[in-house]
Amino acid sequence: xxxxxxxxxxxxxxxxxxxxEAGRLRLNNVGKRFGAMAALDGxxxxxxxGEIHCLLxxxxxxxxxxxxxxxxxxAPDSGSMLLDGAPYRPRGPADALASGIAMVxxxxxxxxxxxxxxxxxxxQSRGLLKRREAGxxxxxxxxxxxxxxxxxxxxxxxxxGERQRVEIIKCLMREPRLLVLDEPTAVxxxxxxxxxxxxxxxxxxxxxxVVLVTHKLAEIRQVADRITVLRGGRTVASSTAPATDIDSLxxxxxxxxxxxxxxxxxxxxxxxxxxxxxxxxxxxxxxxTVKDAHGAxxxxxxxxxxxxxxxxxxxxxxxxxxxxxAAALSGMTKPAAGRFFVNGxxxxxxxxxxxxxxxxxxxxxxxxxxxxxTGLSVAENIFLNQLHKFTxxxxxxxxxxxxxxxxxxxxxxxxxxxxxxxFGGLSGGNQQKAVLARELTQDNLALLIAAQPTRGLDVxxxxxxxxxxxxxRDRGVAVLLISSELDDLLAVADRIVVLYRGRIMGVCPxxxxxxxxxxxxxxxxxxx
Amino acid sequence: xxxxxSLNFTPARALPVAAVLLAMAVGILLVALxxxxxxxALGAFADGAWGSPYAIGASVNRAVIFALVGTGFVLADRAxxxxxxxxxxxxxxxxxxxxxxxxxxxxxxxxxxxxxLPLLAGALAGAAWGALPGLLKARAGTNEVxxxxxxxxxxxxLLYWSVQSERLLRQPMSNSGTLPxxxxxxxxxxxPFFLGDESMPxxxxxxxxxxxxxxxxxxxxxxLFGLHLRSVGLNALASRQAGMPIARTVVxxxxxxxxxxxxxxxxxxxxxxxxxxxxxxxxxxxxGLVVGLLARGSLPGVFAGALLxxxxxxxxINMEMAASVPSAxxxxxxxxxxxxxxxxxxxxxxxxxxx
Numbered sequence: 001x002x003x004x005x006x007x008x009x010x011x012x013x014x015x016x017x018x019x020x021e022a023g024r025l026r027l028n029n030v031g032k033r034f035g036a037m038a039a040l041d042g043x044x045x046x047x048x049x050g051e052i053h054c055l056l057x058x059x060x061x062x063x064x065x066x067x068x069x070x071x072x073x074x075a076p077d078s079g080s081m082l083l084d085g086a087p088y089r090p091r092g093p094a095d096a097l098a099s100g101i102a103m104v105x106x107x108x109x110x111x112x113x114x115x116x117x118x119x120x121x122x123x124q125s126r127g128l129l130k131r132r133e134a135g136x137x138x139x140x141x142x143x144x145x146x147x148x149x150x151x152x153x154x155x156x157x158x159x160x161g162e163r164q165r166v167e168i169i170k171c172l173m174r175e176p177r178l179l180v181l182d183e184p185t186a187v188x189x190x191x192x193x194x195x196x197x198x199x200x201x202x203x204x205x206x207x208x209x210v211v212l213v214t215h216k217l218a219e220i221r222q223v224a225d226r227i228t229v230l231r232g233g234r235t236v237a238s239s240t241a242p243a244t245d246i247d248s249l250x251x252x253x254x255x256x257x258x259x260x261x262x263x264x265x266x267x268x269x270x271x272x273x274x275x276x277x278x279x280x281x282x283x284x285x286x287x288x289t290v291k292d293a294h295g296a297x298x299x300x301x302x303x304x305x306x307x308x309x310x311x312x313x314x315x316x317x318x319x320x321x322x323x324x325x326a327a328a329l330s331g332m333t334k335p336a337a338g339r340f341f342v343n344g345x346x347x348x349x350x351x352x353x354x355x356x357x358x359x360x361x362x363x364x365x366x367x368x369x370x371x372x373x374t375g376l377s378v379a380e381n382i383f384l385n386q387l388h389k390f391t392x393x394x395x396x397x398x399x400x401x402x403x404x405x406x407x408x409x410x411x412x413x414x415x416x417x418x419x420x421x422x423f424g425g426l427s428g429g430n431q432q433k434a435v436l437a438r439e440l441t442q443d444n445l446a447l448l449i450a451a452q453p454t455r456g457l458d459v460x461x462x463x464x465x466x467x468x469x470x471x472x473r474d475r476g477v478a479v480l481l482i483s484s485e486l487d488d489l490l491a492v493a494d495r496i497v498v499l500y501r502g503r504i505m506g507v508c509p510x511x512x513x514x515x516x517x518x519x520x521x522x523x524x525x526x527x528x
Numbered sequence: 529x530x531x532x533x534s535l536n537f538t539p540a541r542a543l544p545v546a547a548v549l550l551a552m553a554v555g556i557l558l559v560a561l562x563x564x565x566x567x568x569a570l571g572a573f574a575d576g577a578w579g580s581p582y583a584i585g586a587s588v589n590r591a592v593i594f595a596l597v598g599t600g601f602v603l604a605d606r607a608x609x610x611x612x613x614x615x616x617x618x619x620x621x622x623x624x625x626x627x628x629x630x631x632x633x634x635x636x637x638x639x640x641x642x643x644x645l646p647l648l649a650g651a652l653a654g655a656a657w658g659a660l661p662g663l664l665k666a667r668a669g670t671n672e673v674x675x676x677x678x679x680x681x682x683x684x685x686l687l688y689w690s691v692q693s694e695r696l697l698r699q700p701m702s703n704s705g706t707l708p709x710x711x712x713x714x715x716x717x718x719x720p721f722f723l724g725d726e727s728m729p730x731x732x733x734x735x736x737x738x739x740x741x742x743x744x745x746x747x748x749x750x751x752l753f754g755l756h757l758r759s760v761g762l763n764a765l766a767s768r769q770a771g772m773p774i775a776r777t778v779v780x781x782x783x784x785x786x787x788x789x790x791x792x793x794x795x796x797x798x799x800x801x802x803x804x805x806x807x808x809x810x811x812x813x814x815x816g817l818v819v820g821l822l823a824r825g826s827l828p829g830v831f832a833g834a835l836l837x838x839x840x841x842x843x844x845i846n847m848e849m850a851a852s853v854p855s856a857x858x859x860x861x862x863x864x865x866x867x868x869x870x871x872x873x874x875x876x877x878x879x880x881x882x883x
Contacts, residue, residue: 332769353771362769370769375762380755385770391752398750 023085024049024209025070025101025178030079032065039065041233042079047178052200052210054220056249057230063213066230067182070211071103072096084177102171103180108163110155116166117151120173141172145202146195160294161192168199178209185219197223220249280307282447282478283329288338288348290324290502298324300502301338306447311469311479313493313510315486317522321502322482323365326451329480330362331355332370342447356385359446361439363432363453365482371435374424378416379405381423382438412437413464429461436468440477448472451482466492486522490515500524543876544822547868548836555861559853569851576846577839581728583846589800590812591838592733593618596792597816598823598830599737599744600658600785604672605825606748607781608761609665613676615813616683617657617789618796621650623690625794626697626710626804629717642716647794654790655783657683662782666775672782680813688806697804710804719799731799738831740788745827757781789813815841815862822869837862 027045031038040062047053057063068074070081072090081088083099090096096103110119117134135151142149147165155163164184171179181200185193197219204210204225214220220227229237229252237252283306290299299321306312314322327333329340331352339348342358355362364370372381379398382405383390390401405419414434416426423431432453439448450469454462470492473479483489489496490510498505498521505521508514559569578584597614604611625646628634634645657679664670690696690710697710719731748754756777759767768774796812797804815837823829844858 330769332765351771352769356771364769369763370765373759373763373766376755376759380759384759384766387752387755394751394753396750396752396755 024083025088026082027066027069028080028082030066030069030076030081032069032074032076038233040069040076043230043233043235044079045228045235047209047211049177049209050204050207051225052204052212052223054224054227055211055213055230056220056227061230062233063230064182065233067103067180067211067213070096070101070178070180097174100174100177101180102174102176102178104164104167104171104182104184106183108167110163110166112154112156114155115151116149116153116155116158119155119166120151120170137173138169141169145172145199147199161188161195164188164192164196165199172203176208178211179203180211180213182213184212185214193219194222281305282308283340283342283480285329285340286338288325288328288340289336290321290328290333291336292324298502299328299335302499302502302504304497304504304507306478306480308446308476308478309473310495311473311481311493313489313496314480314482314499315489315496315518315522316484316499316505318484320499320522322451322484322499324502325499326362326365326449326482329355329449330360330364353385356442359442359444361442361445361448361477363435363439363448363450365451365455367428367431367435372423372431374422376423377420378409378414378423378426378434379419382408382414382419382434384438386438386442408437408441409434412468427461429457429464432457432461432465433468436465440468440472445472445477447478447480449480449482452484453481454483454485454488462488486515486518490518498522543872544869547872548865551861551864551868554864555857558857558860562853562857564851564853569847569853572847572850572853573843575843575850577843579846581724583842585724585728585730587839587842588730588734588835589838590841591834592737593792593796593812593834594816594819594837595737595741595831595834596788596795597813598819598834599741599827600788601817601820602823602825602827602830603744603748603757603788604781604785605820606754606757606761607777609662609778609781609785610673611658611661611676611782611785611789611820612673612817613657613661613680613683613786613813614789614792614816615809615811616676616680617654617786618793618809618813619680619683619687620657621654621790621793622797622804622808623687623697623793624653624790625650625797626690626713629713629798630697630711635714635716637716640720642714643719643798646713646717646798647719647791650794650797651787651791654793655787657790658786659779659783662779665782666778676782684809687804687808691804691806708806712803713798717798718802719795729800731795733795733799736795740791741827741831748827753777753780789816792816818862818866822866824873 023046025045025047027043029042029044030040031042032040043062043066045066055063055066065074069076072092072095075089075091083101088099090099090101093103111122114122117131117138120138121131121134138149138151141147145168147169149162149165149169153162155166158166168179168181184196188196200210200212200223212219212223225240227237227239227249228235229249231252237249239249283304285302285304288299288302289297292298302321302325304312314325316322324333328335328348331347331350331354334349339346341347342355342360345358347355347358347360352362368374373384376384379402383401387396387401390397390404402419408414409416409419412433414426414430414437416430423434426434436453439445448469453465453469457465466488469479469481473494481489481493490512493510495507496510496514496518497507498518500522501524505524508517556566556570560566576583577587597618600614600617601611628646628649632645632649634642636642637645658676661670661672661675661679664675665672691698691708694700698708699706699711719733722730722732722734724730748757756767756772759770759772760774760777764774792812793809796809801808816834819830819833819837822833840858840862844855844861847853847858848855
């Protein structure tokens with residue numbers, strides 16, 4: 001059922017407690033491919049009535065694909081699904097709804113300028129709207145599950161958490177047999193999360209199966225009856241006793257594929273004697289704090305230093321402030337408080353071009369949204385932030401730019417038909433190598449900020465990316481490496497800073513022997 | 529409309545042409561249905577469009593206006609900005625050109641400055657009319673479709689007002705029959721003829737427009753600004769991270785588009801109408817927008833579309849006068865051409881994506 005894998009946890013399906021019924025939804029060896037990529041590779045899963053089943057995994061692990069199969073958005077390529085023992089082959093979300101499967105999506109589908117009651121009546125009424133009846137039913141449901149909600153309130157006036165309650169009631173009104181919640185806590189504040197988890201428990205107690213998709217561990221500890229960990233489209237671990245072994249779940253979730261776990265640990269370069277006028281501290285971050293659009297604290301008073309000749313790794317389960325840290329340091333987000341300096345220059349709140357000019361190279365987390373312009377050519381992307389080098393009196397010297405691009409493509413092994421083809425046609429690995437080529441060859445490069453630089457890349461490309469980053473470090477560049485791949489950080493970084501809920505949980509030297517300690521800090525347990 | 533294999537002639541080019549021909553065929557059918565003899569109507573159309581040197585001159589002068597507005601549209605479109613403000617930009621350009629020609633003290637200037645300065649004034653006024661939506665877009669994210677459209681109405685009514693009031697540009701009232709128009713501009717401020725004379729009144733607006741078109745093509749293909757336009761249009765976030773001046777690019781794109789519209793207004797005044805009157809432009813800005821839309825980002829496409837619309841409009845006007853075909857019908861045909869080309873584009877996109 002799961003891959004042979006060191007930290008995997010014994011499956012204890014048979015030991016389920018007697019209060020839990022058997023097999024509401026069963027997936028047998030289900031697979032789904034998109035092009036050459038296997039999003040799901042033979043997943044088997046058993047979700048029972050009356051239980052909260054947590055589906056755990058990093059981005060790209062296959063959680064969303066699994067949800068989409070269950071909800072009928074996609075059809076599986078192989079394997080089968082059984083709902084209450086009968087074959088289940090939904091041809092669309094309407095089939096799924098008719099079969100009693102309801103889903104709360106990450107993105108809400110509510111009409112802003114209508115009341116809660118009207119939103120809930122949408123798609124459920126024919127002819128006349130029976131508002132009074134609906135209002136009474138909503139109040140009854142709300143009371144039953146402890147969902148505070150005013151049927152007459154306008155959606156536009158509601159907070160994100162309240163809107164989510166509307167979505168949940170929308171599902172409950174259908175009296176579902178199975179309720180799927182896709183990353184429901186990503187948008188919520190801490191006290192809202194607690195309320196949501198209580199609702200999940202009540203829904204499960206009423207006999208419905210609840211699937212909770214998440215990558216946050218704290219909430220799993222609170223509510224999960226059973227846990228399945230997905231990684232690379234496979235189930236790598238499952239457990240019935242969540243509270244006991246969170247650490248090994250973290251390990252299962254973030255560990256590399258066994259094939260790829262042989263990341264060579266290159267020795268740190270011998271430190272060169274630094275002349276006295278060269279600062280050792282390149283990046284100084286002082287009390288950096290970032291709030292999101294809703295005012296929630298995402299990065300909380302982070303202070304750290306990155307030196308020359310050093311790779312500092314930022315470890316943490318995704319969604320614990322890493323993205324916000326990278327966005328603030330690259331000038332894409334204005335910090336709410338705090339400062340940061342590169343070679344002594346204050347840069348908090350500066351525009352990206354000033355940060356680039358200060359000698360900062362940035363490999364953004366979201367390559368397609370921020371790192372490149374897929375409609376432009378490879379050459380144009382390689383010099384996207386250095387076009388001025390090829391400009392004389394406003395005119396672009398394209399042949400010089402193409403020649404320079406060819407040189408860099410060779411140096412960084414970017415494989416493309418030519419430097420003129422559209423960037424979007426390159427494979428992810430080649431795109432990332434091109435981004436690295438751009439960021440690592442800037443003039444006066446002093447600091448490289450790389451956020452999840454190996455996400456979605458194959459093993460060979462991962463190696464290449466880390467080799468380039470190490471080479472930069474050996475040249476004296478300071479590197480801040482943000483990654484959710486703990487094993488990679490342990491092998492590549494010199495020091496590791498662990499982020500948890502936007503705060504620094506601890507700092508420790510890198511090395512395989514630190515694995516357990518860092519894993520615990522990633523799960524929110526302070527060891528310091 | 530099949531996607532048949534073709535020799536050196538891609539379906540991407542053939543399809544819009546076929547669409548235009550189809551729409552014209554339907555137009556002829558509609559003319560027949562109104563009871564006008566088809567031969568007579570077509571004869572009148574041909575006479576008006578290209579039947580005499582004068583007709584050709586008038587058609588080309590119309591095409592110049594469409595080409596200028598269309599070129600501006602394509603420039604802004606490269607940054608995914610939609611400039612629908614051509615009509616207002618023409619209006620403010622014409623107002624400025626009239627004011628400078630009549631009251632700017634330019635009529636005695638040597639070296640052609642007498643007509644160059646009003647042209648520049650028109651372009652500047654149009655530039656301001658384009659820069660404003662650009663600034664609103666860059667600073668506040670205001671949708672440029674709405675702001676350019678609203679500014680169009682303001683520009684058109686400013687023109688109306690300026691020829692209604694003697695304190696502005698209206699000619700002095702000598703009797704109750706004095707029309708609400710400006711005085712005719714002095715002969716030195718009128719655009720010189722490019723080829724020939726009054727019998728074929730093509731003015732220097734034509735070579736100027738061709739030069740500007742080539743300049744725009746060069747800007748888009750060769751300059752840093754051209755690449756900035758594309759990059760900002762394709763992915764503003766990545767462009768910002770790469771340190772491109774997003775706001776400046778947006779404002780400059782809209783300013784250039786507006787300047788070309790304003791210049792079109794000045795050329796209409798100084799090369800053709802010679803006096804400002806209400807109803808001065810009668811939709812040239814919107815037709816120029818359509819030319820830009822149909823060209824789908826290609827400047828050669830703009831010039832081809834401008835010629836088509838220029839001759840179509842001249843022929844249509846004569847068809848109404850000589851053969852009593854309602855002018856509305858000409859506009860119906862024009863509308864069908866737009867729909868046909870847009871439909872062809874959609875079809876090509878769908879099939880391109882499926883491949």
